[in-house]
Amino acid sequence: MSESEAPESAASRCGLVALIGRPNVGKTTLLNRLVGEKLAATTRRPHTTRNRILGIVTEGQDQIVLMDTPGIDTERTQLVNRVLNRTASHALADADLVCFLVEAGQFNPGDERIEATIRDSGRPALLVINKVDQFRAKEELLPFIEARMAAFDYAGVVPLSARTGSNLEGLIAEVRQRLPQGPFLYDPEQLSDRPERFRAEEMIRESMLEHLGQEVPYSVAVRVEDWSDEPRTTHIDAVILVERDSQKGIVIGKGGQRLKRIGQAARIQLEQLLGRKVMLRLTVRVEPDWTCNPRALRELGIEESR
Template identity: 55%
Template sequence: MTRESSPATRCGYVAIVGRPNTGKSTLLNALVGEKIAATARKPQTTRHRILGVVTQGTDQLILVDTPGIDTGSPKLLGRVLNESARAALADCDAVMFVVEAERWEPLDAQILEMLRSSGVPVVLVINKVDRMARKEALLPFIARLRELHHFSDVVPVSGLKAVNLDALLRVLVGFLPEGVHLFPEDEFTDRSQRFRVSEVIREQLLERLGQEVPYATAVEVEGWRDTARVTHIDAIIWVERDSQKAIVVGKGGHMIKSVGTAARHVIEEMLERKVMLRLRVKVREGWQTDVDAIRRMGIDG
């Protein structure tokens, strides 16, 4: 094939937006085919704008995972995360608005109003259809939401079970403008291995701790050393109070050992090599209201 007759490449950005806990990060991981964002059953798991890259032939789709938007968040960290999500709309070619099947809340309506004013094409993605007790309720739910806005398309999916993801990708690549690919074909994220490791550790904390303590934690990878057979990783788990440190460590160190063991297994699978993981817990009072601390921990905004 001559250079002149080669097909044009396409490349563009699609933001993933929605309220907390609609499964945005699970969906991102499933579309990319790699674990790049923390997923948990708790809201506000995502604290970063994370790029996931899907390259299919001449098309490169750059997915922008955003923190769940929560207009009632009182702390600086919450406001930073909300602004990070809104900022993602500025340069994207389309938006995936993720909602839960058979569930429409006032916050969903607020986010839709924000998207409507942005002028960006919106694809409504109805996630978690695998959890529907009555599948016949899906079509009436779609019809109800179509009355609220002229969506560019509506796609029901399950990020967890990888249902209908090919159809979603076909819809999304239709919004890509012509342009050169911004990432090599074999890259699937803009985030480093250190970041992905910190997300794995934080995910294990979220899964094991109570309702409030997880949101007072942050993970910082401070040391990384590769040897011939083993990768040695040192990470700090930051909390806001001594009482939280005691909970994270657990009686006799049981909790921190459990977190470390589970995280190490996931990291070894991710890096495809043996890992020695060392975790320490440190206290930094009020870090969620400290601009410098939020920046140090790499949180967007």
């Protein structure tokens, strides 16, 4: 910290905290919980998160800037996956502290590779053991923790449940202790670096993934094309992008029924987000092989900007 900084910032602490882990371990659920608002989509499916998303938690003199990241999957080689992995590793490089999320009682080769990457990064890391609510044999958690501590010198271990919210305060306390001194990076009122439009796209995408079976892979994207706030209602036009005609048919469903349900569920979430009535119009468009196209990835905001 430079000596010219205002004295009132001298006591404050602020740090970048990366949420890193395999797909589907609950990183975004944890982010939304810690911030107290739904910032980004969470689903049962792996590869839900596509971008680095900041969530900001300010308590007293401390500001925690959480970086949610796409789940790291080193087995897939498709362009979109390479981009997602890169986004996660850049977040790791920028972090003051890493929260390495794993699922209680599970540690597979994917986790091992991520642990090795964290070790190589030289960043201090907390092992965050999520989903303890569904881990019945709680006494088995101890050997699990011991094995991890033997493998890597974690700064701390925090078992919690992002879904039920149990022991979130334990994580906050561990993180706060390790924040570097420095001025806040964001206004204390601010919760995210993402505009409402992004959050709206995430809610539509979440609704879509929840209403689709396994037949449409995660290669769907949502883009809000028009947004107008009128006195009583917000009108939102959004496009759902798929890669193939067959996928378009699946998203629309028989007689348009599925698309209608996707829209209804998303509208309810959007009305909660905006606190007003929403008219949502959804269209499905085919953009062939967008997950392999660097330009399309950039246009969708998936190729990161640092």
